[in-house]
Amino acid sequence: MASNNLSQLLPSELIDRCIGSKIRVIMKGDKELVGVLKGFDVYVNMVLEDVTEFEITAEGSRVTKLDQILLNGNNIAILVPGGAPEDVE
Amino acid sequence: MSGRKETMLDLVKFVDKGVQVKLTGGRQVCFFFNLQSGRKETMLDLVKFVDKGVQVKLTGGRQVTGTLKGYDQLLNLVLDGAVESVRDHDDPLKITDQTRVLGLIVCRGTVVMLVSPTDGTEEIANPVMLVSPTDGTV
Numbered sequence: 001m002a003s004n005n006l007s008q009l010l011p012s013e014l015i016d017r018c019i020g021s022k023i024r025v026i027m028k029g030d031k032e033l034v035g036v037l038k039g040f041d042v043y044v045n046m047v048l049e050d051v052t053e054f055e056i057t058a059e060g061s062r063v064t065k066l067d068q069i070l071l072n073g074n075n076i077a078i079l080v081p082g083g084a085p086e087d088v089e
Numbered sequence: 090m091s092g093r094k095e096t097m098l099d100l101v102k103f104v105d106k107g108v109q110v111k112l113t114g115g116r117q118v119c120f121f122f123n124l125q126s127g128r129k130e131t132m133l134d135l136v137k138f139v140d141k142g143v144q145v146k147l148t149g150g151r152q153v154t155g156t157l158k159g160y161d162q163l164l165n166l167v168l169d170g171a172v173e174s175v176r177d178h179d180d181p182l183k184i185t186d187q188t189r190v191l192g193l194i195v196c197r198g199t200v201v202m203l204v205s206p207t208d209g210t211e212e213i214a215n216p217v218m219l220v221s222p223t224d225g226t227v
Contacts, residue, residue: 008139009159009167011195028149028200044165044197077147078173079195 015040018081023048025071026078030056033071034083044073135160135204142207143168147200154207155194164198 015023015037023037025046035051048069053062109119138157145153145166155168171191 008136011159011161011165011167011198014159014167014193014195026151028147028151073197074199076197077149077151077200078153078171078191078197080191081193081195 014081015044015079018079021081022083024080024083025076026080027075028077029075032056035069038068040073044076044079046071046073046076133204135166138204138206144203144205144207144210145196145201146203147196148202149200151200153191153194153196155191157204158193161198164201166196166198166201166204167193168196169193 018037019039021036022034025033025035025048027033032054033048033051034054035048038047038049040046048071049067051065051069053065054060055062107119109117111117135157139159141157142154143157145155145168147153152174153168153171154174155171157166158169159167169192171194173189173191
């Protein structure tokens, strides 16, 4: 099995620890979303709340979506727990 | 039909045979199909990279370096101190010198294209001779 050695950190564990706090989701393309992680599934589809969407090329902060969104895991590339320093206003 | 998770065609009959594989996007490859062991393993066990610096290239053109802290069978990665190399806005194929610090991240295994150790890779001058526009070959 890939992870016999339990002194390493499993990716799913790290995402799990993030539930309830802010997370930044970086897509394959130039889009990023920051929001509170409510949950995810085995395909890493994600439920996010209070989401801000960023389009990185134009450096424009786009739509701020409230309520909850279901983000399709197909295009998710990178997950950053805690958002990023630039987001903290 | 039986309810078990099986592919339509059991690839075991292709083991040690030459196969031609057509990929989405139009690529086509031929290779000899080997089965190293019966188990579902990655070709390279990432355990030797844990706590080492790695460079990860992702589909879509992103490139990240960081310390590998963890992974799973699906090739999801946990990188610490991750730094993304920013692509040029105008030319997405070119990596600029700018970097963006991301910190502790999870890289989705579905987009991981390449994992290589930072120790032991160095940038060299471009060995490929760029042809003039009049010559149609690449």
